Amino acid sequence: xxxxxxxxxxxxxxxxxxxxxxxxxxxxxxxxxxxxxxxxxxxxxxxxxxxxxxxxxxxxxxxxxxxxxxxxxxxxxxxxxxxxxxxxxxxxxxxxxxxxxxxxxxxxxxxxxxxxxxxxxxxxxxxxxxxxxxxxxxxxxxxxxxxxxxxxxxxxxxxxxxxxxxxxxxxxxxxxxxxxxxxxxxxxxxxxxxxx
Numbered sequence: 001x002x003x004x005x006x007x008x009x010x011x012x013x014x015x016x017x018x019x020x021x022x023x024x025x026x027x028x029x030x031x032x033x034x035x036x037x038x039x040x041x042x043x044x045x046x047x048x049x050x051x052x053x054x055x056x057x058x059x060x061x062x063x064x065x066x067x068x069x070x071x072x073x074x075x076x077x078x079x080x081x082x083x084x085x086x087x088x089x090x091x092x093x094x095x096x097x098x099x100x101x102x103x104x105x106x107x108x109x110x111x112x113x114x115x116x117x118x119x120x121x122x123x124x125x126x127x128x129x130x131x132x133x134x135x136x137x138x139x140x141x142x143x144x145x146x147x148x149x150x151x152x153x154x155x156x157x158x159x160x161x162x163x164x165x166x167x168x169x170x171x172x173x174x175x176x177x178x179x180x181x182x183x184x185x186x187x188x189x190x191x192x193x194x195x196x
């Protein structure tokens with residue numbers, strides 16, 4: 001996984017307010033499996049990378065990559081209902097979001113997030129006599145909230161919850177996605193930083 005910072009975040013004054021980091025946590029896919037599924041593994045481990053720029057004392061802009069893990073489910077095989085077929089769905093995407101934040105006492109800040117995720121969903125089904133594969137891609141609303149703690153002049157940690165609406169399409173089926181994560185960020189620049 002990789003993400004390239006924009007030149008605005010790399011040069012001159014912008015570098016004083018830029019940051020980059022990584023996160024990992026748990027993913028829950030709502031309504032990921034159809035009613036006829038005999039088993040549904042709709043929880044997964046997810047992770048991502050992010051980079052941002054603090055625009056002013058209350059707003060940051062972020063770009064990120066999200067790997068939302070895999071969904072697994074067993075269904076009666078097509079034409080052979082006594083046999084089970086395993087289906088696996090993989091979700092990933094790139095996000096862009098605005099992140100307003102509110103500085104509390106000390107080094108703690110609360111933040112919200114609103115943006116969009118450019119996602120790709122790929123499904124693979126292992127039927128007894130063939131392999132079914134399908135893909136969809138699109139854009140979905142992304143909302144989030146969390147808290148960030150600055151524990152060093154260049155480092156901060158964050159707890160974050162993100163909701164992504166309707167990942168998937170007509171070929172793969174859609175699901176709302178919840179992603180709760182823990183992350184760490186490095187803040188560029190020579191001066192001491194506050195929570196962002």
